[in-house]
Each structure stands twice: as C-alpha cells, then as structure tokens.
Amino acid sequence: MDQQIQIFDTTLRDGTQGEKVAFSAEDKLRIAQRLDSLGIDYIEGGWPGSNPRDMEFFELAGQASFDHAKIVAFGSTCRAHTPPEKDRNLALLVDAGTPAVAIFGKSWLLHVEKALQISAEENLTIIKDSVRYLKEHDKEVIYDAEHFFDGYKANPDYTLSTLKAAEDAGADVLVLCDTNGGTLPHEVSEIVNEVGKQIDAPLGIHAHNDCELGVANALSAVQNGCVHVQGTINGYGERCGNTNLCSLIPNLQLKQNYHCIPTDNLDQLTAVSHFVSEVANLNPDIRQPYVGRSAFAHKGGIHVSAVMKNEETYEHIRPQQVGNSRRVLVSDLSGKSNINYKAEQLGIELEKYGDKVPEIVQKLKQLENKGYQFEAAEASFELLAKKMTGAWEEFFTLEGFRIIAEKNISGNSRTEATLRIKVNDQVEHCAAEGNGPVHALDKALRKALIKFYPEISEMHLTDYKVRVLNEKDGTGADVRVLIDSAKRSDSWGTVGVSHNIIDASWQALTDSFSYYLAKQAKNIHQKEAI
Template sequence: MNEPEKKHTIIYDTTLRDGSQAEGVSFTVTAKLRVAEKLDQFGIDYIEGGWPGSNPRDMAFFEKATELNLTHAKIAAFGSTRRASSPVEEDPQIKLLLDANTPVVTIFGKSWLLHVTDVLRTTPEENLAMIEDSVRYLKAQGKEVVYDAEHFFDGYLSNPEYALSTLAAAEKGGADFLVLCETNGGKLVPQVKEITETVVKKFPNTKIGMHCHNDAGVGVAVSLTGIEVGAKMVQGTMNGYGERNGNANLTTIIPNLELKMGHTTNCSDHLSKLRDLSFFIDDSTNLRPDIRAPYVGAASFAHKGGVHADAASKSNRSYEHIDPALVGNRTRVLVSDMSGRSSIMMKAKEMGMEVDGRSPEMKSFLEELKRLEFQGYEFEAADASFDLLLKRFLRGEDSAFKVLRYHVGVSSDGSEEESKSEATVKLMVKDEIRHTVAEGNGPISALDHALRNALEKDFPFIQEVRLIDFKVRILESNLGTDAITRVHVESTDGNKTWGTVGVSDNVITASWEALVDSVSYKIQFAS
C-alpha cells in the first residue's frame, strides 16, 4: 500500500521586519545580513527584509543584501499599496519598493471597511482600485508579489462580501499569494478555520497564506489550522518575535508541520539545526533564550520529578513527545529536593560518571542535597555547582584550591564621586599561599578580580572566564534585610557556559560562593 503523498508548505519569515517591531528587539544592519544568511541555510523560502524608506537601517540592508550569496531563499521588500487618488506610477512608496531591488515584493492592503473609511478615509471602490493597481504595476516590473490582506478576519466578520472582494482585486492584479492576516491576534481556531476554508474554496487558482499574531496565545494553532484546511504558505517569525505578544512562532510551526502533520518544508534536511538557529537569532538581538519555548527551549525535554526522571531513563517516549535530537535539543535531568536515586544517577551519567545507586555515598549525597535545597540552594540553573558537589561526595574530589580568608571593603569620602571597593583574598594553592588584593567598581567585582589574581599564576586559563549573568533573589522577603539571599552566576570561557549558586543571609557571602564555584568548575574541566 502506497503512503499518501506529503503536502508541501512554503515558509515565509518576517523576523527582520515584523519581528523587529517587538519590544527589546533591535537588529544592526550586519546582524540582519547574518540572520538572512542563516535563514537561507536553514531552508526558509522567503525572507522579508524590511520596509524600504521607513528607516535608514532597512535601506542599508537592501543595498547590501544584493551582495549576499543566498542559495535558496528569496528576499522580499515590504510596503503598502499606492495612496488613495494617486497614480501608482508616481507613488513614492511603490518607487521605494522597486528601488529595493528584491525579487519579491510584499504589499498590504485594507480588508476591513472600518479601516477604509476611518483610517484611509477613502471609498470602498477606491481601496479596491489601490489594491489591484499596485499588484498589477509591480507584476509588470517583473516582481513576484505577495499580497497581505491586513485585518482580514476582522474585515470578514464585519462584511464578508467586501473582505473577499479585496482578495479578488489582488488576484485580478496578478498576485502570486493571497495572505490572510490575523493582525489583531485575537481570533480562535474555529473562526480562523471556517473563514480560511471559505477563502481556499473561493480562490482555487491562487495560493493562500497565513499571517497570524499571538495576542490570544494561539498564533501557532491558528496558523496550523489554516494550513490544515488548504493554505500553502505560512508566515511567522523565529522565536515568535513581533509587536505586542509577538507573531506566530516558526520554531514551533516548522517542527509541528514536519513531525506532527506529515507536511514537508524546505527546512526538512536542516531540522536538527533548529535549536542552534533559535539561539543564533536570540544572540543577534542580545536577548536571553526562552527556556520554555516548545522544541528549542532548554526546559523542553527537562525532567525534575523523580518519577518522571525514572520513567524517562527507561523509555524517553514516556515523557517526551519526540526525540529531542530531531530538533537539535537533548534530554536533561534537573536535580532538586524532589529528586530520587534515579534522577541523580541519570544526571551523573549525563556528566560522564557511573554511580552505584545503593552506595552509602549516594545516600549521604541525597541527604545533603535535600538539606541544601531546604536552606535555599537551587541547582536547576547551577549545573556546575551540582557537578562539584556530586564529585566531592561520590569521588572525594576536593577543590584545586582552599579559601583561607577573604575580605572586602567599601569606602567613600562623602563626595558625589563613586565609592571604591577593595578586596583581599588569601588562598592555599598547591601547598603555597596566594595572597592578593584588587579593586573593583563594587564589592563583588573587587572579589572577582582578587580571586582571579590569586589563581592566574597556577591556572592562567582562569582569565578566559567572564561573568555573563548575575541574579540575586531574596528568599522569605518578610524577613526584610535579614532575609536569605540566593545568587545565581552564569559564566563562560567563550566555548562553554555554566551556572553556579550561592546562598547566605549576606549577599556578599552568597556571591563569593557562586564565584568560587565558577572558577573551581573551570579548573576542573580544563585540567
């Protein structure tokens, strides 16, 4: 019996245009060019580069994009239809779209009569002419044209006949795609399904696309629903970037199409690079990755409860909906006071250690772990501290150095100038005492510098370590300034990243603990 032929879905990425409208997202021209190259390598079909004329950055991108050696993707310039009562040949926005020199032009037009009369302040007939004229003129210039029907679902619910007539105008002009935009992001699956189904039947000769937002938390769901009922193109952004609550997330849509819905995309051969791509996009905007993002998040295949971890160790399918490797992710075991022997053994194996779950050392380690967690320690984001603790209990491994004493002081002459911090650190390293002093722009900075100075003679690679994140959390805040403080530190040497933790009723002591663990871990895996 022959397998049914898989349906093919076209992927249109608007990270560099719609995604850049997200709060906290800003791409440099260089970053936009590098992202475009990565998207092309991943197999994305269309890359929307920006809106020519809206800002100098987008103009610079289009100028340089012609030099990119893309192997598959087509770059699209985005803009609007011609202005009301203005010849399309003389419209400045249309001219800018052509000047962008892209093979594809995407233009949006109004589908909702409310926008036609109250925003454009023109007649319904003129709006239809604006759509048809713009599409036809761009097609005559040799462009592939994607027509985005803005606010289509709101427009359809308000006046279905008129909303459909706007699509007919674009089709008459020669549009290659009619894209249904759920611009406000508030429609749920049943409405989107019914309306998209109607459009697909009404326009059998033109490919239909979906462009959905996530304001109701269903951007991915409604996009996939549109594909399910016949749409051929899906638009979205990597990591769900976009205005307000973001656009439909392509890092979720693509694996769902490939792994759950039996569709093919041109990303098929590169799906195992999905997590790397997701991280690259975040890094390009200097945003921290969402650990709970489906498929690509660090927590996507993480197991914390002892029962879950035990089941996952015997059969990954018991608590994992796919093989994480398919999207470039991996199974992770989190350790906490909920952990049992199975969790610890899986974690140890993940770290390259074989552990006897029945040994007295394992029992002692579990008791110590639960005691520390009760005090406020948390090892889920502090794998390095956990690694050091586990090896100390199960292997008897000690730190490469011993802290004999440390001191830090902050002084100010009372003027408006910044205060000064000075730290002294005394260590025992290889049976020799290292005693150093250093200044910093704060007490933690001074301690960090003094610790590095004390260790760099014996471990010069310590200077590779840099702190990339520092989080302080107050536990039991009802105690005020007497509350326990937990400090999480994230460090990197440029190749590897690791987390450490410290807990104390003194924020400096907690920070010192985390800093010591950070350099101890580097010494351990570098030695």
C-alpha cells in the same frame, strides 16, 4: 510526497516591532544567512521606506549569496489619488532589488473608511494598481490582506472583493492576516475554508499571538488549504508576538507530514532559535516548546526512571529531531552527549580527542554556570575546545594594560588604553585613544599586533553587546559581553564574562583576534599543502 508549505520568516521586519527587539543591519544579515541555511523559503528583511537601517540591510543582502531563500522587501499599497508609478513607497520596493515583495492593503471596511478615509471602491483600485505595477516590474508579489479576519466577520462580501482585486492583478499569494490576533482556531478554519471556495490563487496565513493562538491558528489555516505561512523565530513581534516558527515547523513537519524545510535541517532548529535570541540580546525562553532548554528536561524521580528506560514515556518526540537534548535535572547523564552535539553544531571535530571530552564537559558546565553562553559565540567555544585538547598555540600573550578615562569641566571625555603584549618573545608597548575603553583597547591591540600579523587590518568588529547577569547586584553585577567580528562576508562571535566589564570585554576581544589569526594560519597551511 508530502505537501509543500512555504515558510515566510518575518523576524527581521515584524519581529523587530516587538518590545526590546532590535537588530543592526549586520545582525539582520547574519540572521538571514542562518535562516537560509535552515531552509526558509522567504525572508522578509524590512520596509525600505521606513528607516536607513533597512535600506542598509537590502544593500548588504544584495552583495551576499543565498542558497535557498528569497529576500523580500515589505511595503504598502500606493497612496490614494497617487498613481503607482509616482508612489515613493512602491519605487523603493522596486529599488530594493529583491526578487519578491510583500505589500499590505486594507481588507476591513472600517479601516478603509475611518483610517484611510477613502471610498470602498477607491481601496479596491489602489490594491489592484499596486499589485499590477509590481508585477510589471517582474516581482513575485505576496499580498498581505491586513485585518482580513476582522473584516470578513464584519462584511464578508467586501473583504473577499479586496482579495479578488489582488488576485485579478496577478498576486502570487494572498495572505490572510489576523492582525489584531483575536480570531479563534474554529473561526480561522471556517473562514479559510469559505475563502478557498471563491479564490483560485494560493492562500497564506499571517497570525498574531494576542490570544496565545498564533501557532494554533496557523495550523488551522493549513489544514483548510493555506500553503504559505508567515511567522517569526521565537515568536518575536508586536504586542504578544507572531506565529512562532520554532513551534509551527515541527508541528507541521513531524506531526502532520507536511514538508516545510529540508528534513536533514530540522535538527538545526534549536540552534537557530538560540542564535537569534543571542543576537537580539534577549534571554532565551527556557520553556519554549521544542527548542527551549526545559522542553526535554526531567526532574521528577518517576519521570527520570521511566524516560531513561524508554524515551517515549515522557517525550512526545526525540529531542534530537529538533536539535535539542534531554536533560536530567537530578543527575545530569547527558553531559558528554551535549558537548559532542554542540561541537558538531559548530563544526568542531572532537572524535580524535575522545579522552578529553569529559574534561571539556566539566569545564563547559563550570563556565555556563558563571554565565557564559556559546550559542552566538561559536569562536570562543572552538578556542576553548582547542586549548583543552592541546591543539592550540597562542599568537600573543598579555603583559598588562591600563585604561585612563577622564572628563573635564567643559564636558569633553577622553579615554586612553596603554597595552603591553608579547609576540614571539618580543614585548610590544602601544597606546591608543578611543571613544570608550573597549574602542581604545581594540585600537591599541591592533597597533601592537599589526607589524606581526598585517592581516588583522582586514577584520573589524561589527557589534558589541553587554548583558547584566544578576540584576539584583546592581552596578556590581556580573556581565556577559558578546562581540561580533567579520572579514567581508565571514563573521564570528566571541564571549567574555566577569564582574568587571573591561575584563569581560578583553576576553571577548582577544578571542576574536585569536580565532581570526588561527583561521588565517590554517588557510595558509592548507594552501601550502596543495
């Protein structure tokens, strides 16, 4: 049996320290659930003591169910001269209610003496006391040895003593951190090998990408005995980022026969990568290995000719293994397979509409050329497929709407939406005020629909994102609007694109309502059939 490697995802904590990366508590929950379905072992949700958003996430996660992953709360060792039972940081870690916690402590004597300004012996005491306290509260403890490699190169004896302090106190895993990201693979190999000779506890690696070696260093660490790897989706993280799990997992599992996630889940990797980038409102890196749009794209004539005869000529793995697809840039021959794959990803059965697939392919290409992206807008894609296959009946149609926005001399703003829609040949005319045009439209639409569909009172919008698609056009640029909606733990995404932000918002907003109403109608029909 292949050796099991524990995969520890810190996208929701260390990943958010990267520039331009930010998630709401609801975003974090959606990502955590997607990572759980991928088969990630540990999901680090944040630092309970650092901000209210992380506290809210742990509350939401405590109400959700996870089939595989353990949610992890992150924090530091207790403060010097403070008993662990009186340390607020440790108390918040316990109160977060997660089965596992990750705490970091100082390994580099430079940090002990200059940053903490305590003695070397005091640092060992707070490490040991903190780990022991958390173990007494029945927590699985993952100890992150901060700046381990820099500390080891400066003073190996002391750095090892910090690990032994955590080991003696019962830490379940000791993670060697290349916090500054400046260690080279051969150094990682040598140091991990030496540490393994003196430490009995399982070892892990937490690498940063400052030398573009985050994945390489993690691979070196595993080859020399580490059984636990920390990283982030798409390599998000502080400065140059963290070990990219989207590269690390297939490198370990496909190239070296380690077992990281269930084999049947590996083809979800590309979808997860794109999903996280969309939720983060960041453009996916098209040249990212394995999961990037260009990872299996072929343009040169010789390459195209060869790969269409035998994919091994210019592809190191089959793209389908990681959920990606081949693209031929000169003449795209994979359109039909792409749409079938995307439909399968989103759970849409297109087999019975086989004759419509080419038409859907063409429409999808047109929409994506205009700026639509469906990775985090699965509801809009499902509606598109159903409308084009004839398996759709409109729940309402727009007769017209008007937005009034005004600001008076005192600085007060007011926005009103007036809306006319038709439901079952009956025209409904409603108006509502909101914090802005989208909020006002949402309220007016709800007011118009609720007497026909009272179930919409149970759904709500959880997030709204706008991305400018062609920055050079300034305020006249096209925009993409993504809206996330939810009913309790069930959530879905919709998308709209236009040069008019209100029009793009209306597209995404009405898709959200239509998708929800269709799903409710389907549930009712299924119950009646039973």
